[in-house]
Amino acid sequence: MKQKPLPDYIQPYLDGKVLLFDKPLRWTSFDMVRKIRNITRVMKVGHAGTLDPLATGLLIVCTGKFTKKINEYMGMEKEYTGTFTLGAVTPTYDLESEPQDHKDFSHLTEATIQKATEQFTGEIMQVPPIHSAIKQEGKPVYLAARKGVDVKLEPRPVTIYSFTIEKIEMPVVYFRVVCSTGTYIRSLAHDFGAALGVGGYMSSLRRTRIGVFSVEDAQSIDSFEQEIRQLAAASSEGETNA
Numbered sequence: 001m002k003q004k005p006l007p008d009y010i011q012p013y014l015d016g017k018v019l020l021f022d023k024p025l026r027w028t029s030f031d032m033v034r035k036i037r038n039i040t041r042v043m044k045v046g047h048a049g050t051l052d053p054l055a056t057g058l059l060i061v062c063t064g065k066f067t068k069k070i071n072e073y074m075g076m077e078k079e080y081t082g083t084f085t086l087g088a089v090t091p092t093y094d095l096e097s098e099p100q101d102h103k104d105f106s107h108l109t110e111a112t113i114q115k116a117t118e119q120f121t122g123e124i125m126q127v128p129p130i131h132s133a134i135k136q137e138g139k140p141v142y143l144a145a146r147k148g149v150d151v152k153l154e155p156r157p158v159t160i161y162s163f164t165i166e167k168i169e170m171p172v173v174y175f176r177v178v179c180s181t182g183t184y185i186r187s188l189a190h191d192f193g194a195a196l197g198v199g200g201y202m203s204s205l206r207r208t209r210i211g212v213f214s215v216e217d218a219q220s221i222d223s224f225e226q227e228i229r230q231l232a233a234a235s236s237e238g239e240t241n242a
Contacts, residue, residue: 006041009231013042016064018073020218023051023059027221032059035221039228048073049181049210054094055082057207058215076211077161079178082204084189086171089199093129093186103198105171113173116195117163120188125155129186158183172203 006014023032029050037045040063048060048070057080060073086108088099159180167174177185186202193200208215 007232007235009228009235010040010042013040013063014044016062016066018066018069019061019063019224020213020215021059021061021224022215022218022220023056024221025056026053028053029059032061032221036061036063036224039225046070049078051207052094052096052186052205054096055205055207057205058210058213058218059207060210060213073210073213075181076213077178077180078183078207079176079209080185081166081174081176081206081208082185082202084173084175084192084200085203086173086193086196086200087198088171088201089190089193090201093184093190094202094205099201101199105196105198108170108196108198110168113168113196114165116192117165119195120192121160121163123157123159126158126184126187126191127155128184129190156182160188163188173200178209 019036021032023029029047033045033047037043042063044067045061045063046067048062051057051059062070062073085099087105088102090097090099160177160183161180162176162178164176165173166176177183177188179185185205189200189202206215
């Protein structure tokens with residue numbers, strides 16, 4: 001069946017746009033893409049860098065011809081803020097799974113915690129979480145990990161340009177990280193806790209910047225949907241008055 005022509009107000013999205021969204025908690029990145037496709041009826045939509053469901057913040061979405069720029073945007077440096085919780089670990093390195101292996105952290109000082117950031121600054125080797133979308137033999141490794149299969153991932157080089165501890169409310173540590181593409185903040189949380197000898201996991205995450213794009217300039221998916229509805233209503237009113 002031939003697709004019904006899209007209205008004129010959708011044409012810019014069909015031609016190509018770069019959209020900045022503040023992804024809400026518990027939405028997957030593909031949930032956002034699917035919603036935008038439903039709102040605009042433009043099928044050529046993609047995102048430039050996955051955010052986990054438990055993360056919020058900047059998601060770049062490209063439509064139409066601008067989907068060709070996705071790899072360019074994905075290669076830009078990223079900035080994140082959030083919290084690590086010390087004194088326990090989780091299988092997923094975040095709160096997708098229950099904390100376990102609790103350890104005493106009362107001996108840790110602010111100086112010790114601040115000092116530990118130094119070994120994670122610069123170019124480091126990082127092992128991605130086994131509960132991730134990295135593929136082995138064509139399948140995401142998290143599928144095997146969920147079944148209890150022993151998954152082995154090789155360490156890979158990433159660059160942490162800046163890693164600062166902004167506040168400490170034990171066992172919660174507030175951080176800001178600027179890093180290269182391919183960096184897993186969940187792995188950083190796990191490795192940071194291990195370096196301190198008490199374990200750690202990522203308890204919240206927000207992406208605040210990708211290259212020159214800031215979350216401060218992003219819109220919510222609700223405001224975007226409202227904007228399209230208003231364009232549709234104005235278009236309908238114009239046709240009625242014609």
